[in-house]
Amino acid sequence: MNNVIALLKSHRSIRKFLDRAVSQELIESLIESGQCAATSSFIQACTVIQVNDPDTRAKLRDCAADQIYVSEAPVFLVFCADMQRHRLACDMHQSPMLSGYTEQFLTASLDCALFAQNVLIGAESVGLGGCYIGALRNNIAEVDYLLKLPELVYPLFGLCLGYPDQDPEIKPRLPLPVVLKQDSYDDCSDRIFIEEYDRDVRSYYTTRTAGAIDQSWSEQISAMLIKEARPHMLSYLRDKGFLLK
Amino acid sequence: MNNVIALLKSHRSIRKFLDRAVSQELIESLIESGQCAATSSFIQACTVIQVNDPDTRAKLRDCAADQIYVSEAPVFLVFCADMQRHRLACDMHQSPMLSGYTEQFLTASLDCALFAQNVLIGAESVGLGGCYIGALRNNIAEVDYLLKLPELVYPLFGLCLGYPDQDPEIKPRLPLPVVLKQDSYDDCSDRIFIEEYDRDVRSYYTTRTAGAIDQSWSEQISAMLIKEARPHMLSYLRDKGFLLK
Structure with missing residues (x-):
């Protein structure tokens, strides 16, 4: 690198x-x-x-x-x-x-x-x-x-x-297989990767805010997109x- | 730099x-x-x-x-x-x-x-x-x-x-005063700067194409935007x- x-x-x-x-x-x-x-x-x-x-x-x-x-x-x-x-x-x-x-x-x-x-x-x-x-x-x-x-x-x-x-x-990003696909769009494993990522994001927020924010990525996104x-x-x-x- | x-x-x-x-x-x-x-x-x-x-x-x-x-x-x-x-x-x-x-x-x-x-x-x-x-x-x-x-x-x-x-x-870019304004939008000098820039672009194209392309920036843009x-x-x-x- x-x-x-x-x-x-x-x-x-x-x-x-x-x-x-x-x-x-x-x-x-x-x-x-x-x-x-x-x-x-x-x-x-x-x-x-x-x-x-x-x-x-x-x-x-x-x-x-x-x-x-x-x-x-x-x-x-x-x-x-x-x-x-x-x-x-x-x-x-x-x-x-x-x-x-x-x-x-x-x-x-x-x-x-x-x-x-x-x-x-x-x-x-x-x-x-x-x-x-x-x-x-x-x-x-x-x-x-x-x-x-x-x-x-x-x-x-x-x-x-x-x-x-x-x-x-540095804020953790989505797992690579979610954002990089080969030859055509295929999201059949995205949910598994996002569930794993949700745990990383929750941990990032709880650590950074001493527990004040306890939210996963999908929770944050879904809370935003109902508005x-x-x-x-x-x-x-x-x-x-x-x-x- | x-x-x-x-x-x-x-x-x-x-x-x-x-x-x-x-x-x-x-x-x-x-x-x-x-x-x-x-x-x-x-x-x-x-x-x-x-x-x-x-x-x-x-x-x-x-x-x-x-x-x-x-x-x-x-x-x-x-x-x-x-x-x-x-x-x-x-x-x-x-x-x-x-x-x-x-x-x-x-x-x-x-x-x-x-x-x-x-x-x-x-x-x-x-x-x-x-x-x-x-x-x-x-x-x-x-x-x-x-x-x-x-x-x-x-x-x-x-x-x-x-x-x-x-x-x-490297292709020449618009003069800085055309793209960077202070506090609010003011384009009253843009035409003068673009005319100057047109000469640079024409020179870039004629040099690069040995005269085959003889076009300024504003000519190129205006020819595109009538379509x-x-x-x-x-x-x-x-x-x-x-x-x-």
Whole structure:
């Protein structure tokens, strides 16, 4: 196992940061690393908004279930899937852009995710830590308003970055046979593996929380999935010009 | 710039591979690296299908615009967004799963992308090269059939991996001010930067193709976006139980 693979395997979300600034030069180098990720048909559909203004940070924190690190992390980036610059490219050549396709929503969103993962890995490689903030989507319309996002641009998630002030354990992942299949999908042994994994996850939580959380993976997932999942997302995205066809 | 950031910045798609096998042990270590990526609410919604069977590989190549490396790369992985195991978790606890939300489609797809990017970076760190195959979505229903994917599982993209037998140039990316904004979205200078970038891209293509391709970025994008973008995707995804609400 080389040092890069060891780095990838050592990922933990970091939510508590030292009061130590991250240089703008480093942030820009990380963004450039993100840009170097693969991009579907060269669309380069990711825009990052670096939010520095304390008032905006506080409001974004309100949108994101009051997660304190949204306002307190030294760096807070919002990754946006962006097809606005493609409209500009079309305008530059008097080409009528066909937009609204589900495929375009998917490729723009995936471009962003690949980009963001490069940023986070690059950050971790220089001793920073971070965590994605999907909870921005709790109130995505307000996030959109605060960041002044135009049509065809939507905020995928945030990313907190900074020098870690905590050292959490690595969270156990599903057994390999559940996630890696040969030649075709076959889940006939998944239940056995998940039952085994449930014991690992329960043990991880009880150890980490001194018994306060006593939950398996399947319990956690099933408790979450009996609830609605951000039901406002589809109408928000359609209003922005995505997922129309 | 440390060696990880240098690695991230040196990415090129590799489409031509040496006839040199990649060990299953290494493939599994890369998949484990993928699993260690962040996962939204711990859903771990990525399943990878490693396709070894030559007949299936040939059929997948047919689906993907006949890209020869789909059948010839030493390793071919298909990354699937998978909510089937969450249904199993719900069944294990007699919890009625609420599915079909756009938010769930998004989180499962993003989980996959973060996972896949870890796999590719890990691969590049040990001297492998690769390229994503979004063209599997050209005929996604056939890919789905070949891989026997159940409801709530869909193939996001493929990934070819192997030891490189080519050394392409790094493709220039958009100027930093186009993709990194401060505090809010502001695209008033984007056109100027894109015009500058167009010249770089034209020069990259003419040099690389000895003049055969003479195209700027905005020309390439605008030529693509006057066409329909895989218009079958929305109905396919709805049939699989995604994007219903």
